[in-house]
Amino acid sequence: xxxxxxAFFEGSFVPxxxxxxxxxxxxxxxxxxxxEGIRGYWNADDEELYLFRPREHFARLLQNASLxxxxxxxxxxxxxxxxxxxARRNAYREDVYIRPLAYKTARQIGTKLxxxxxxxxxxxxxxxxVDTSRxxxxxxxxxxxxxxxxxxxRGKICGAYVNSALAATEARDNGYDEAIVLNAAGKxxxxxxxxxxxxxxxxxxxxxxYADILEGITRHTVVELARRELGVETEFRPIxxxxxxxxxxxxxxxxxxxxxxxxxxxxxxxxxxxxxxxxRRLQALYGDVARGxxxxxxxxxxxxxxxxxxxxxxxxxxGVAD
Numbered sequence: 530x531x532x533x534x535x536a537f538f539e540g541s542f543v544p545x546x547x548x549x550x551x552x553x554x555x556x557x558x559x560x561x562x563x564x565e566g567i568r569g570y571w572n573a574d575d576e577e578l579y580l581f582r583p584r585e586h587f588a589r590l591l592q593n594a595s596l597x598x599x600x601x602x603x604x605x606x607x608x609x610x611x612x613x614x615x616a617r618r619n620a621y622r623e624d625v626y627i628r629p630l631a632y633k634t635a636r637q638i639g640t641k642l643x644x645x646x647x648x649x650x651x652x653x654x655x656x657x658x659v660d661t662s663r664x665x666x667x668x669x670x671x672x673x674x675x676x677x678x679x680x681x682x683r684g685k686i687c688g689a690y691v692n693s694a695l696a697a698t699e700a701r702d703n704g705y706d707e708a709i710v711l712n713a714a715g716k717x718x719x720x721x722x723x724x725x726x727x728x729x730x731x732x733x734x735x736x737x738x739y740a741d742i743l744e745g746i747t748r749h750t751v752v753e754l755a756r757r758e759l760g761v762e763t764e765f766r767p768i769x770x771x772x773x774x775x776x777x778x779x780x781x782x783x784x785x786x787x788x789x790x791x792x793x794x795x796x797x798x799x800x801x802x803x804x805x806x807x808x809r810r811l812q813a814l815y816g817d818v819a820r821g822x823x824x825x826x827x828x829x830x831x832x833x834x835x836x837x838x839x840x841x842x843x844x845x846x847x848g849v850a851d
Contacts, residue, residue, distance in 0.1 A: 534546070535615065536652075542618055559633075563593040563594050563596070563686055564630045564631075566628060568580070584831075585746050587609060628651055667794055674692065719736060725779065727777075735748060759810060774794060
């Protein structure tokens with residue numbers, strides 16, 4: 530099947546090749562935009578594409594847009610509707626990644642946040658962003674995470690991701706799969722573009738929201754699944770760099786990364802250097818939940834109704850968490 534590659538741009542669904550901005554656009558020149566990443570998981574048994582926690586992503590997008598004084602003519606429910614329609618128009622019957630962006634549209638030279646905002650969104654096929662089948666080799670970056678008082682990491686602000694690009698590129702140049710970034714206080718913040726957990730003494734530990742991190746939706750999911758399904762509690766506190774070296778397990782999590790085990794940090798093995806048992810259980814559980822195989826978590830899913838079973842006029846918000 531040949532895909533139409535449709536985007537949502539300037540209020541309409543258009544061919545992706547036509548979804549282009551002017552080179553003078555403020556967001557292009559100054560990074561004044563915020564974005565989200567939303568996963569869609571194809572369940573072949575159900576013949577359904579399930580979007581994972583889209584309403585939470587859009588609630589965060591709208592909050593973050595306000596940091597840049599942007600106002601959009603949509604609420605989170607309307608954005609969920611648009612996303613499901615975008616998925617249907619593209620008709621991918623495989624795992625996908627959706628990128629919504631809210632951005633400053635003014636065509637001007639000058640950094641001030643002038644009026645003029647818009648929203649765009651596209652969808653692409655995506656399997657693993659990082660390899661989740663093996664333990665990753667990671668290194669602590671020489672680049673520090675931007676501080677909240679400079680560019681808030683919780684905002685998913687496009688311009689701030691130069692910080693992530695520098696850290697991730699340095700890691701790859703040094704022979705690592707990914708980077709871990711410290712904050713200005715020298716404590717662990719997160720990965721270059723994902724949150725981080727360690728396991729010690731039967732408990733999960735993750736960095737607190739005041740550690741200059743993204744308040745991750747996958748991070749929240751891991752905490753909930755670990756507590757409800759595995760009986761494992763999570764402690765939110767600062768993590769020292771040296772604690773990474775002595776942890777029982779370390780893993781990344783995020784929309785792109787999903788749950789990715791870390792086998793070594795700065796060429797020091799984490800425990801035996803393999804994927805740890807708790808990480809494996811969380812990977813399997815997360816995969817089942819995201820693909821609609823665990824009924825009690827259908828509240829986190831938005832079915833896109835790609836098949837003939839979709840009834841015209843039916844609400845595509847069925848099953849989205851309140």
